[in-house]
Amino acid sequence: MAHQKFAYAPAPESRAIVDLAPSYGLFIDGEFAEAADGRVFKSVSPSSEEVLAEVARAGEADVDRAVRAARKAFGTWSALPGAERGKYLFRIARILQERSRELAVLESLDNGKPIRETRDVDLPLVAAHFFYYAGWADKLAYAGYGPDPRPLGVAGQVIPWNFPLLMLAWKIAPALAAGNTVVLKPAETTPLSALFFADVCRQAGLPRGVVNILTGYGDAGAALVAHEGVDKVAFTGSTEVGKAIARTVAGTGKKVTLELGGKAANIVFDDAPIDQAVEGIVNGIFFNQGHVCCAGSRLLVQESVQDEVLDALKRRMETLRVGDPLDKNTDIGAINSAEQLARITALAEAGEAEGAERWAPACELPESGYWFAPTLFTGVTQAHRIAREEIFGPVLSVLTFRTPAEAVEKANNTPYGLSAGIWTEKGSRILSMASKLRAGVVWANTFNKFDPTSPFGGYKESGYGREGGRHGLEAYLAAADVPAGGRGHGEGEGDR
């Protein structure tokens, strides 16, 4: 962009605010400890490939120790008056606000996402989530799950790398508010913010064992899910792993909620507010490098406005700034890992091989780190892999439709059902489309909006259960009218 008249000078956020130790242990029973077998792994900044820190790699013995610590803490924690539990959560929310700049920089370093997003989206939502559920802790009897809803026990929680701290908040806040204790495993490529959260718990004076953090790989997650001391499993990640978890817990008494993949249709009608629709399309697929389970990865545009929308979209994509995640003007940061980059690259190549037309704006990508330019495929049909498989990267597949019925049919023609977008100025069409789309979240004339009060979760193979709002409590409470053994995992709604 140097050839432009008004070229923005680098505006890097200082990383001095983050004090990274060379190595970190597992956070078990209120203390950091090495893994039982001493194994470690490195967390790498995806924008520079620099090693940020060495982190303990949890194994089965560590899982067992953490679950036992959580079990031990459960008795006192669940017996605390709700108001007291709530006060701990309020403290955590406030400390997160105080340390939000530090955590935003850390998250951008470890994840590769732009500071603009960690600063303006992730961290405010993280604090808000704790603040919201803090208030529920002493009001559970009014949540609609019976007069005396009980916590489940120890929650084993496995979270992904795309929103490390936000997913932690989605998991831990309702669990603690409801009186459960947790063992949480962050993703292996983004372990650091969860470890900093452990320090937030220390500052808040949270009793030991209530929150335990196990950094590690999929084997640790699998061991956690399978551990017999775990009463509740919550997972956000791929549909493939979600299915494996559902198999693991079959026949046990563990309650499960799963928030999995998606292939959302973002549907643009010819009477849409075009400029805002283009913003919504861009936000829908390029927000967080497209590493978003609810990303609007399939653009369904009405044929009569296809050219207009695509021209506007390409023009807009040319203004996207790809680069240093810590630069305050960066719109698209680094791809989270080499593996993910390889997956995106392979699927994009499949798109070309299958005959779709590939387009990307001219943009210089940094030499080191993992990068993928924002990319658009036109001429895509429902039969293309790039229209069916979750790419989880900044790659948009454009399909067309002629009538609302065709749009619904194509939008729903997927095993997923997490989210969908509708763009039209006609109110009755919005409501009609919204009721026909098989998706847990429908954004009409907006996209990728999140709020602690708003339930989030999928239909079909996008998982079950909801996070956020009153509905999100259900995942962590034993409903009064379902006998203990009868806790299924299909209860996407509330039990009263």
Added chain:
Amino acid sequence: MKAPGTTTRLSVQKTYKLYVGGKFPRSESGRVYEVTDSRGAKGSGGGQDGGAWLANAPLASRKDARDAVVAARKAVAGWSGATAYNRGQVLYRVAEMLEGRREQFAREVADAEGLSKAKSAAVVDAAVDRWVWYAGWTDKIAQVVGGANPVAGPYFNLSTPEPTGVVAVLAPQDSSFLGLVSVLAPVIATGNTAVVVAAERAPLPALSLGEVLATSDVPGGVVNLLSGRTAEIATPLAAHQDVNGIDLTGAGPELAAELEAAAADNLKRVRRPALGEDWTADPGTSRLTAWLETKTVWHPIGV
């Protein structure tokens, strides 16, 4: 009825059939199995166990299950798209029809479960009342479990429950009619369609229920009733990619675990069995909410 000078009238026996897609087919396999009463062999039924022969019930196959799923899927759009008020009226109509057949069901339940006449009559009355209870829920559950979410921004945000889709229901083995009604009615009250596997040894009240449903304005395919070996029918249903949920109430622990694992292939919503469920207790709403998905819709608020 005895007429003077004649022998005892030979009764006309009913051929029990499956109820699939609004029709009454035999099993495509041509198989039947012997259903006996449970007097003298309570809880273990079966001719070999000494019960008296009641009927030959269709021994449904995996292909019958497949056909039932097709019928149930076909019925989803119309039934889930019907107004909640309309569904409530249809369900209430079922109760009306049941009321008129109380004696028949009381007899079948008495045979099936070895209950006294008074007890079986009470069970049937409770089942009729349960239909009425669920009929009233159709247009209330959305208000109870849905609502506006006060998001921090200029957005209208509303969560509403929607039916999950096609639900396979393994009816309880211990309560051939009240239990059946208690698991089936909430599935369809919420706008889902059902493929029901009747109690293996006591399927006759369930098959008779099909006759009631067929004359109660319930569209064909909304409820499909299969009789046979629970494990044999449930296995393909649990693995079926076009089934969205499965109620394992009628499965024992081992079978339930197997079915739950199979159900993971397309992430079906699963309701696990509970030991010793009391079918006369207040059912609560958990059987309604088990088959509902929460949809949250956002829209900006601006001029």
Added chain:
Amino acid sequence: MSSEVVPPSTLLPDVSSSPRALRSYLHGLPGVDAVGLEARAAALGTRSIKTTAKAYAIDLAISMIDLTTLEGADTAGKVRALCAKGVRPDPADRSVPPVAAICVYGDMVAVAKEAVAAAGGTDVHVAAVATAFPSGRAARSVKLADTAEAVAAGADEIDMVIDRGAFLSGRYLDVFEEIQAVKAACTREDGSRAHLKVIFENGELSTYDNIRRCSWLAMLAGADFIKTSTGKVGVNATPANTLVMLEAVRDFRRATGVQIGVKPAGGIRTAKDAVKYLVMVNETLGDDWLSPEWFRFGASSLLNDLLMQRQKLSTGRYSGPDYVTVD
């Protein structure tokens, strides 16, 4: 400035053929979602413009200012002081560019022309508000006379106000024809023409949909510039309502090949605000609009804040009001 605007009849010939045709054209433009628009404007406002980029933006903003005085209390003395300031914003620093224009009431045009010339501001234009500014409530003959007199007095640019009453009551063609008539009144004896800026008064148009329609109406009628507001009502230029107008000129050029300028006015007081607008121009329209020929700020106090920020950048110290002139 050249008058290269093609007659609108050749752009979209049928649009102004009848009240109905104009109405259906304007109502056929894509709607604006207010929340999405405001979110986009706010997001652009978070760009961090530092060092070299800031220096560039500050000088560009200074050069885009229509330095304005529109008070009942205006006198020749006040106008002369303003002209001197506009031509040489920082007496201590000759590298500061002059502003784009001095904007005054019509009766002050002659004074301003003379003062600008006296200060050596060959490139600094004089703009006059006209057509019964700010309300626009006068007979058309008065508005045209107002315009013609300002042009005759030497105005380089005319800032007219539209008849908001006519617009809001749906009489779009009346507004359209009035703009055409005023444009005709901008023609000088030698056949050249004063540049015409059309002021909408966005605060009174009230909705973004109206602002988009008004933008197209004015552009089709022959406006050289579209301008947000008079500065005399509660809501003046905002990032969001200016963004709608930027999108309109962008789309208009795509549809017709004709480039139109944009002038937000009123309420832009700080360098930080000005830079946000320039970021919007940069990312909505790009290089082609990043010059005083195509983008202006209608402002008075903005200039001093830009000067103080400029001093800060060059010296590394924060400046103060005693180090910029009060005119």
